[in-house]
Amino acid sequence: MINHFRIGELNIKYPIVQGGMAVGISLDNLASSVAEAGGIGVIGTAGIGLFEDEKNYKKACIDALRKYIKSAKEKTKGVVGVNIMVALNNYADMVKTSIDEGIDIIFSGAGLPLELPSYLKKDSKTKLVPIISSLKAAQVIVKRWIRKYNYLPDAFVLEGPKAGGHLGYKYENIFEENYSLEKNIPVLKKYMKELKDNYQKEIPIIAGGGINSKEDVEKVLNLGADAVQMGTRFIATYECDADINFKKAIINANEKDLTIIKSPVGLPGRAIKNEFIESFRKGEKKPFICNYHCIKTCDFKNTPYCIARALYNAAKGNIEEGFVFSGSSVDKVNKIQKVKEIIEEIFEEDKNE
Incomplete structure (x- = not known):
């Protein structure tokens, strides 16, 4: 199986990104554990202020975000990102705070992050990765970012309709084959090749939604993705920040x-x-x-x-x-494991390296 992938100068041992599951599911503990095990760990930022101080929610969000980023970075030297929904009312504050704290990557979806590069500073090393559900979304983002900021995305997450949580599809499209990863990875891969030819920048594709096993990962990588995003299976880990x-x-x-x-x-x-x-x-x-x-x-x-x-x-x-968001492969998750065990199981030929 393909291993090691890069986002700019960031070199990641295994081509796996932990989904940024918000409102307390992936905070510093899960994110740092995935990063330490050789993947990209991601802190989910939506609702993060609820875990700090509800009385002053906007300030609490900033304080909590700073705290969890610092804690995650203290626990690992691996790659840690944040997931920030475009639909957040405090989107700009959350992006600025993440960049100020030196986060490695910002993943941004639930809307098109058309202004995301505007928050970077001259010395910022933070990578910007839009989360999309279609080629059209990628094209709109690239066109805007090139025209306004002379900046190309550092990677894309292509999230398919089998993912858990909020989906970037109309209800009637969720179960249609034309919206599947199988259909859209090759199409997006072709577009990434065009961008590389025109701008000499490698833009990896991270594909997610319903991915659970070694076989799932191999299938997606063979379709042309450079890495996978996996969320639901990481919930069933000792390190996940959610309650038992x-x-x-x-x-x-x-x-x-x-x-x-x-x-x-x-x-x-x-x-x-x-x-x-x-x-x-x-x-x-x-x-x-x-x-x-x-x-x-x-x-x-x-x-x-x-x-x-x-x-x-x-x-x-x-x-x-309340209720529990979940990806479509939940029936394959039947025990609680350590994060490292899951990653080694998926990339088993690499575990003794």
């Missing part, structure tokens, strides 16, 4: 337990069915006062529940008052 009840929800679930929800933020999402999801589908409302308005696209005045609060509850182990 959250991890048990993953290892006890199978494919028939998955459902696509309509999220208050305006995107479909893949989650594990439970009574909380069934209740809001029946029209029941969960009374709350929105102290955050954390997502620009959230219809917080009319939504039946607060998704930030629901995900926070679940991450803290109170699954009954």
